[in-house]
Amino acid sequence: MxxxxxxxxxxxxxxxxxxxxxxxxxxxxxxxxxxxxxxxxxxxxxxxxxxxxxxxxxxxxxxxxxxxxxxxxxxxxxxxxxxxxxxxxxxxxxxxxxxxxxxxxxxxxxxxxxxxxxxxxxxxxxxxxxxxxxxxxxxxxxxxxxxxxxxxxxxxxxxxxxxxxxxxxxxxxxxxxxxxxxxxxxxxxxxxxxxxxxxxxxxxxxxxxxxxxxxxxxxxxxxxxxxxxxxxxxxxxxxxxxxxxxxxxxxxxxxYLDIAQHAVEMAMLIQQAFINKGFALRYDSKTNQQFPILPNDLLKTLGEKYSFSVWETFDETHTVVRFCTSWATKKENVERLIKDIERLA
Amino acid sequence: MxxxxxxxxxxxxxxxxxxxxxxxxxxxxxxxxxxxxxxxxxxxxxxxxxxxxxxxxxxxxxxxxxxxxxxxxxxxxxxxxxxxxxxxxxxxxxxxxxxxxxxxxxxxxxxxxxxxxxxxxxxxxxxxxxxxxxxxxxxxxxxxxxxxxxxxxxxxxxxxxxxxxxxxxxxxxxxxxxxxxxxxxxxxxxxxxxxxxxxxxxxxxxxxxxxxxxxxxxxxxxxxxxxxxxxxxxxxxxxxxxxxxxxxxxxxxxxYLDIAQHAVEMAMLIQQAFINKGFALRYDSKTNQQFPILPNDLLKTLGEKYSFSVWETFDETHTVVRFCTSWATKKENVERLIKDIERLA
Amino acid sequence: MxxxxxxxxxxxxxxxxxxxxxxxxxxxxxxxxxxxxxxxxxxxxxxxxxxxxxxxxxxxxxxxxxxxxxxxxxxxxxxxxxxxxxxxxxxxxxxxxxxxxxxxxxxxxxxxxxxxxxxxxxxxxxxxxxxxxxxxxxxxxxxxxxxxxxxxxxxxxxxxxxxxxxxxxxxxxxxxxxxxxxxxxxxxxxxxxxxxxxxxxxxxxxxxxxxxxxxxxxxxxxxxxxxxxxxxxxxxxxxxxxxxxxxxxxxxxxxYLDIAQHAVEMAMLIQQAFINKGFALRYDSKTNQQFPILPNDLLKTLGEKYSFSVWETFDETHTVVRFCTSWATKKENVERLIKDIERLA
Amino acid sequence: MxxxxxxxxxxxxxxxxxxxxxxxxxxxxxxxxxxxxxxxxxxxxxxxxxxxxxxxxxxxxxxxxxxxxxxxxxxxxxxxxxxxxxxxxxxxxxxxxxxxxxxxxxxxxxxxxxxxxxxxxxxxxxxxxxxxxxxxxxxxxxxxxxxxxxxxxxxxxxxxxxxxxxxxxxxxxxxxxxxxxxxxxxxxxxxxxxxxxxxxxxxxxxxxxxxxxxxxxxxxxxxxxxxxxxxxxxxxxxxxxxxxxxxxxxxxxxxYLDIAQHAVEMAMLIQQAFINKGFALRYDSKTNQQFPILPNDLLKTLGEKYSFSVWETFDETHTVVRFCTSWATKKENVERLIKDIERLA
Incomplete structure (x- = not known):
């Protein structure tokens, strides 16, 4: 996980x-x-x-x-x-x-x-x-x-x-x-x-x-x-x-700023992956928290390998989730996530 | 007043x-x-x-x-x-x-x-x-x-x-x-x-x-x-x-109930007068407080002889006001008010 | 009482x-x-x-x-x-x-x-x-x-x-x-x-x-x-x-001052009666509360006709009590009390 | 220090x-x-x-x-x-x-x-x-x-x-x-x-x-x-x-107990040194805090090499102080202190 x-x-x-x-x-x-x-x-x-x-x-x-x-x-x-x-x-x-x-x-x-x-x-x-x-x-x-x-x-x-x-x-x-x-x-x-x-x-x-x-x-x-x-x-x-x-x-x-820089870079990569895949974002965040709106059935798929927070119900078929990064977020893990986002049906 | x-x-x-x-x-x-x-x-x-x-x-x-x-x-x-x-x-x-x-x-x-x-x-x-x-x-x-x-x-x-x-x-x-x-x-x-x-x-x-x-x-x-x-x-x-x-x-x-009875009777007379005159009520109150929605220009007219509370703005041309009764409300005053409501333009 | x-x-x-x-x-x-x-x-x-x-x-x-x-x-x-x-x-x-x-x-x-x-x-x-x-x-x-x-x-x-x-x-x-x-x-x-x-x-x-x-x-x-x-x-x-x-x-x-004056006059009469009888006062009060120190056995005697507060234990045989006066204290009642204090054994 | x-x-x-x-x-x-x-x-x-x-x-x-x-x-x-x-x-x-x-x-x-x-x-x-x-x-x-x-x-x-x-x-x-x-x-x-x-x-x-x-x-x-x-x-x-x-x-x-044991052993050594030197203790403490009562002039002497807390004034010429030990107290430092206590005038 x-x-x-x-x-x-x-x-x-x-x-x-x-x-x-x-x-x-x-x-x-x-x-x-x-x-x-x-x-x-x-x-x-x-x-x-x-x-x-x-x-x-x-x-x-x-x-x-x-x-x-x-x-x-x-x-x-x-x-x-x-x-x-x-x-x-x-x-x-x-x-x-x-x-x-x-x-x-x-x-x-x-x-x-x-x-x-x-x-x-x-x-x-x-x-x-x-x-x-x-x-x-x-x-x-x-x-x-x-x-x-x-x-x-x-x-x-x-x-x-x-x-x-x-x-x-x-x-x-x-x-x-x-x-x-x-x-x-x-x-x-x-x-x-x-x-x-x-x-x-x-x-x-x-x-x-x-x-x-x-x-x-x-x-x-x-x-x-x-x-x-x-x-x-x-x-x-x-x-x-x-x-x-x-x-x-x-x-x-x-x-302090180095830590921030790293986390935000990782977050923006994740954001871009969601956007590329056609998912909207709930908030216009340029910081270390990203809030994509995902179809409910994809939550489970992504949830098998990645943990993230369920933020709020968006509509009957979509949910807002939160992905967070920090000083400890590894680039290889972000890359893995991006690939898995790209592969989502 | x-x-x-x-x-x-x-x-x-x-x-x-x-x-x-x-x-x-x-x-x-x-x-x-x-x-x-x-x-x-x-x-x-x-x-x-x-x-x-x-x-x-x-x-x-x-x-x-x-x-x-x-x-x-x-x-x-x-x-x-x-x-x-x-x-x-x-x-x-x-x-x-x-x-x-x-x-x-x-x-x-x-x-x-x-x-x-x-x-x-x-x-x-x-x-x-x-x-x-x-x-x-x-x-x-x-x-x-x-x-x-x-x-x-x-x-x-x-x-x-x-x-x-x-x-x-x-x-x-x-x-x-x-x-x-x-x-x-x-x-x-x-x-x-x-x-x-x-x-x-x-x-x-x-x-x-x-x-x-x-x-x-x-x-x-x-x-x-x-x-x-x-x-x-x-x-x-x-x-x-x-x-x-x-x-x-x-x-x-x-x-206790006699006081309540009197006040509510007076309030219902006032309510009826507003309804008869075609004014809507903001709340469906059967008690001693009545909340007619009045055209703003009538507020001043009524306000010359009667004091009441301005409750809230209803829309650009109307205001909700509150009329209250109590043990001390005199029937003659209510009757005077009713006549003045009837006379409103 | x-x-x-x-x-x-x-x-x-x-x-x-x-x-x-x-x-x-x-x-x-x-x-x-x-x-x-x-x-x-x-x-x-x-x-x-x-x-x-x-x-x-x-x-x-x-x-x-x-x-x-x-x-x-x-x-x-x-x-x-x-x-x-x-x-x-x-x-x-x-x-x-x-x-x-x-x-x-x-x-x-x-x-x-x-x-x-x-x-x-x-x-x-x-x-x-x-x-x-x-x-x-x-x-x-x-x-x-x-x-x-x-x-x-x-x-x-x-x-x-x-x-x-x-x-x-x-x-x-x-x-x-x-x-x-x-x-x-x-x-x-x-x-x-x-x-x-x-x-x-x-x-x-x-x-x-x-x-x-x-x-x-x-x-x-x-x-x-x-x-x-x-x-x-x-x-x-x-x-x-x-x-x-x-x-x-x-x-x-x-x-306001008339009320105070009356109450304090009554209190000072009571104080004097206790002093005359040889009782000490717990506090040097010139106001409407008086705190005589009474032998415990007299508490009951006085308590038959007069109500007062028990303030605190003074020693094994004495208790401090409080007598209060107010606008409503009647002179005849104070005089009766004084007589009863004088009569105490 | x-x-x-x-x-x-x-x-x-x-x-x-x-x-x-x-x-x-x-x-x-x-x-x-x-x-x-x-x-x-x-x-x-x-x-x-x-x-x-x-x-x-x-x-x-x-x-x-x-x-x-x-x-x-x-x-x-x-x-x-x-x-x-x-x-x-x-x-x-x-x-x-x-x-x-x-x-x-x-x-x-x-x-x-x-x-x-x-x-x-x-x-x-x-x-x-x-x-x-x-x-x-x-x-x-x-x-x-x-x-x-x-x-x-x-x-x-x-x-x-x-x-x-x-x-x-x-x-x-x-x-x-x-x-x-x-x-x-x-x-x-x-x-x-x-x-x-x-x-x-x-x-x-x-x-x-x-x-x-x-x-x-x-x-x-x-x-x-x-x-x-x-x-x-x-x-x-x-x-x-x-x-x-x-x-x-x-x-x-x-x-947890090893830490406590060490600190208390150190404290008892200090206590004994004060007792041996004829100083009384303010409290009967068997734990890591010791409260000797010291002549005021010795406070300064001891204070040149050791820091301790001034607890309270005992009398005009004496003060209660506190010596504390912990996991970090070094035995060599305690021994040095004991020697200096012994040497006090």
Missing amino acids: IRFENDYAEGAHPQILQKLVETNEEQSPGYGMDEHSEKARAYIKKAIAAEQADVHFLVGGTQTNTTVIASILRPHQGVIAATTGHIAVHETGAIEATGHKVLTLPSDDGKLTAAQVKACYDAHWQDSTHEHMVQPGLVYISHPTENGTTYSKAELSALSKVCRDCGLPLFLDGARLGYGLVAQDNDLSLADIAQLCDVFYIGGTKMGALFGEAVVIVNPAYQRDFRYMIKQRGGLLAKGRLLGLQFETLLENHL | IRFENDYAEGAHPQILQKLVETNEEQSPGYGMDEHSEKARAYIKKAIAAEQADVHFLVGGTQTNTTVIASILRPHQGVIAATTGHIAVHETGAIEATGHKVLTLPSDDGKLTAAQVKACYDAHWQDSTHEHMVQPGLVYISHPTENGTTYSKAELSALSKVCRDCGLPLFLDGARLGYGLVAQDNDLSLADIAQLCDVFYIGGTKMGALFGEAVVIVNPAYQRDFRYMIKQRGGLLAKGRLLGLQFETLLENHL | IRFENDYAEGAHPQILQKLVETNEEQSPGYGMDEHSEKARAYIKKAIAAEQADVHFLVGGTQTNTTVIASILRPHQGVIAATTGHIAVHETGAIEATGHKVLTLPSDDGKLTAAQVKACYDAHWQDSTHEHMVQPGLVYISHPTENGTTYSKAELSALSKVCRDCGLPLFLDGARLGYGLVAQDNDLSLADIAQLCDVFYIGGTKMGALFGEAVVIVNPAYQRDFRYMIKQRGGLLAKGRLLGLQFETLLENHL | IRFENDYAEGAHPQILQKLVETNEEQSPGYGMDEHSEKARAYIKKAIAAEQADVHFLVGGTQTNTTVIASILRPHQGVIAATTGHIAVHETGAIEATGHKVLTLPSDDGKLTAAQVKACYDAHWQDSTHEHMVQPGLVYISHPTENGTTYSKAELSALSKVCRDCGLPLFLDGARLGYGLVAQDNDLSLADIAQLCDVFYIGGTKMGALFGEAVVIVNPAYQRDFRYMIKQRGGLLAKGRLLGLQFETLLENHL
Whole structure:
């Protein structure tokens, strides 16, 4: 069985493991105050050219989303997200467990538009009973989204402008950020993202690390006491250096982008194979997740040799599936898959 | 200005005020342990023929919904409600503030169907990643709904059956319960409701009391320690007798139903006037709230003498408005309104 | 049985009831936007000479404490209170239910000192692991305290200064505020309290109202969106005018202080009787609660004709009890009690 | 600088790293459903001879405590703990952030007694106003405690009996469990602990793992839906196998106890050196943490070559410090320390 079902099936990129082994005997202060974490922070601040930013390392995505959002909102505020947003669907109500409603806006491709956010904000404040409703207090987006789609610089700039006009901080979930940064049509740099968002994170778990997400709080208004929040939400790792040294390794020699590049190249090969065979794609993804719409009878055929995720029913005879690539995806396996796609009846 | 904008614009029904005055010098134990509360409890238990039920008196609707729901759910569970449900829209995220997601299902008339609830429940449990999603743990309905519509006995029975089959407690918000009980086509008794629901409440605030909601926990499984929950949520009134004596007054001589009867009669007169004039109604309400669809230019004309609520935009030239009646609605005012409707161009 | 067990055994002061009856047919906007609430707000602002203050009316004490505290604190912060504070002991964990720890400091008489608060604040920030601990974010005091004691102007000024130096807002629970304002040795005016605290409330429930607490947010930094908070916590009364007209009545002609004056006079007569008879007092209370230390065998004797609260065991042969007075305490009953105290063996 | 300040200064035991490297290329299902996690679960169930137990792996201690406690308690309940308990002091109010009060009982050595728990339970239920107070709903203990002390079988049995009599589940925090199991005077087996507690955990982070705690829910009453809780609290690691393979390695060949044995031997050597030199110990610890009471002037002398924690001020001239050992403590470093202790003036 060759696995394409997700981007976290293996351990870590070998360079990370090697670093782990090399540094194992070092004695460091706990809770993220070690030298590796400091170095990783420095790499990130340099990459975004924002000395004033605060960088923190957390273990996983749900933890990160919850900690950031709970840290920013006041009790009567909610977070605007796409209906498909990870926080709206796949975190077992973690945001609500901190007391906040997720205010969902419809989205087919996983993205929010500036106009949607503006309309939601206006609708709230124009309603004479607004105090009886949850106040929008933050905007959450993912880049790439759950559907593999990405924001263009123009789109993110428009969103950022609306957010600033409305006094709404903008938080970008970058669990798969690297895959977006290397996408064919990408025109957003890390520095652009830092400039347009108030908070964002650079995902590690789905980008070749054992685990870990690097939260960057660009706007000083949201930096205060964030370490208390991490500790309270159970995210302050005793051996915090484990997070630091992983990001240090990912960032010191472009490993992060190399991993992304490889995965996206593999994904685009798979995409092309499906297109060549005449299959449509559910989302226009240029990143490491591909969503072909397949006739139901082919699912079984392909499923004999390859694992992938069943995403959603498309119509009575077709299903959307997801193929994922990562640092660990072997080219020979992708080539085998492509041949098998070509052979499909 | 003659007011039809809501059912809580005045004080209380005179009999309630009189009782308040008569009993003012009595000395009673606090926090609902007084004789008036005991009497009111006895009236309710008798009316529903359920000796095992627990009856508690709370101050308002949001408080009641929050306290009941937070008392029943475990942290990872959410409450199923119509998108239009009061808890989903008009309680400033009070449910989320207790840590729970409101799982909304679409509804045009404010009601949930048994099939919808079943489908939602099945969808959750059939999803292989269900642990990453909020688990449905309770079903919340309103009767009458926010739209003035009511459940038939057949509908509520079907809903109740599905809930029991799925192990989902059923909670009925009866903020305007009386108006439903006297509606023309109603075939549900208070005893039916008690038999079909696990918890429900008999609203006072919108039914002629100064304030107050009588929560009836029919199912013993949800009775334990409810008074702690009331206290924690700030709902345990020191002078709890104020709640008791109001419900005592409402229930000892059918005052509750008399109030409802009067209000609904007035509402049906208003409804008929709009129909006669050729205006459609947005919802099929047989209760004290009426939702005619009016041409925008008539809003201003009517608005000169009468206050009513603007409910929602219907189309570019029409608006849905709400007319509300209550114990305090005077027949002469209704007649004046009817004449003015007849005269509309 | 003549009752001295608490200050909320009866209904409301007759003038309040009368106002309720007189205004019953008026039609008002809901949720505290009515004219009575506006008038009451104006009386309060005038009394404290602070036009910038925001005044809100809530139903009860636990609700008020919870709403104010949850509105001010960030998630990782806690509220400093005396171990005997109402929020620490008698609110079923309402503060914790909003996510915040109550940081208790020892107190024999129910009061906090400026030195204690300073020491607590310093201890937190001097600890190198402070991010692993709850950060002090607010100071809660009661005046009078649960023990009937009061702050002098010097004490409250010192506390206020420390709070401001440390950036800690100061919140004063005035559930029984009036009794403090008329106490023999009191040198604090309402305006002083407003100047020294960031938020405080003028209690109604225990001061002759049916229910109600008037929250005064003096510091503009804590005013924003408070109505959302009230609604979310279930405290926004639909018929909000009920709160407004009670405070209007209490404040328009000094009724509030008259009630306090009467109750405290009665309490001091009772205190004197116990002292004359040779009984010690547990707390130095000049307010409406008196805490004599009685030999256990006399409890039963007195308990035959009078109800009072058993406060705590003093030693093997003595018990602290509480006698409470209110607007409803009749002088003839106090005189009867005094005679019976004199007759005690 | 030779470090004795904590037991998490290095990476992981080499066998764990080796396992990590060996298995890196394996493809596994995420979120703890992998074979390594299954094997680790089997080892634990076998060790405690409790097939019905549920075993889950979480990342850290605060996360584990919070998830377990929030999963068991109802909203109005609190958790009983020693004043020195980790959840009471060092988790930034994580428990309160889930809505629950920590009900602290005084303890000098970090342990709770059966009598204390019984008294606390009785005091609650005997109070006539108990509904105004937080209800004890769970008992939390640590073994070893924060002070290095341990429960004897007799003590834990007594505590367990009281808990069962009172209907209070007993939860044992075993962040340093191994060190307790190998202590000189220990008479508790892992199976005893499983029999006497409802839930406990086997700590990894402080016992040689990179991170990780193995929660064992022995009592089926508390097993339901625990994975939802882990996910909601941000503890469901995507690459869950990282947790599984660490515990697999620790448990398959007694590595866990070997690590503990080594650390405790080193600690006892240090203890003896302090005793020989005439220094008293603050706590009677037979585990890997030692708390000598040192004259203040010697702190600096020792601190030149060795790092240790300053625990608390003992008196004006003495300070309690903590020396910690772990799998990584080298015998030669301990011998050097002992010599330097002997040489102290």
